[in-house]
Amino acid sequence: MKLLNHLEAKRLISPPSWLASNLQYLTIMGSEAYGCATDTSDKDLYGFVIPPKDHVFPHTAGIIFVPQKEGGVWKPMHFLPNPAWSQWQQHGVVDKDAGKKYDFTIFNIVRYFDLLVENNPNIIDSLFTSTECVMHQTRVASMVREQRRIFLHKGIWHRFKQYAMSQLHKMTSKEPDPNGNRAALREKFGFDVKFGYNVCRLLNECEQVLTTGEIDLRQINEYLKAIRRGDVSEADIRRWATEKEHALEGLFATTKLPDEPPMGQVKALLFACLEEHYGTLEGVLIEPDAAIMALRQIEDVLRKNRGLIWGGVKQDGN
16 A cells, blocks of 8 residues: 555554555544544544454464453454454654654454444444545455445444543543643633534434434534534533433434344455455364354353362362
């Protein structure tokens, strides 16, 4: 991909050596994607890559990935991820010659699909950017964008609401900003207008999905620009968000979205993408679900017969 090669040649970025030649998708995110960019806006770039085969199928390199528990509960695994490499990030990349500043976040395609299934707001948005924001798109990326609606499900309300409420809290938070940019916004407007516009943007996107199954990232961009200019008060944003939240609760109850994503279709799409890139998946596909079930059965036997939990720690105190 030309941009990555250009910045790498200037020693401004240091991605894995194979990343640029295997990049599948790169799109502009942030204020430019939402139609609210200013002359000083950074270029926030998201995408996904298909890395070398042993990064996607670690067992081919002799790595055995064991599913983990969190608080005694099996951690959900939509796919079998690689424990060694899931994404590359590099922020604050300044190309002085071009007068541009870039933030890069590029995912292993497996991790990207995992986040899509979870309806992560940033990752969902990255598939619904306008075509003018897409900087690089292979046939694999076209396959994913064409089927992007299969990732949308009712869980989007809970994920987007959670993120919107966190942005609402941060809007007036006095917590220190490691980048030093937020204090200036609070001093100028009395609250952080960028967090404020994110609240409205997220709730509006969720409304679109629950009603139409689509997302137009720029649908309310004039309102968002008004927020960034300081033309909308903090009280008005909170009132708007409260009214929208009540309306969305009703839409959640009546939406035609599925309760969960169609995992069969999602996995088929992922394998089709990998096969398109690698040529064949012969000899590398395994049955992760069967392996996980076997591990769970072993744990159950250990717990019942010997009072053990995962990792060999006694439960019964004997």
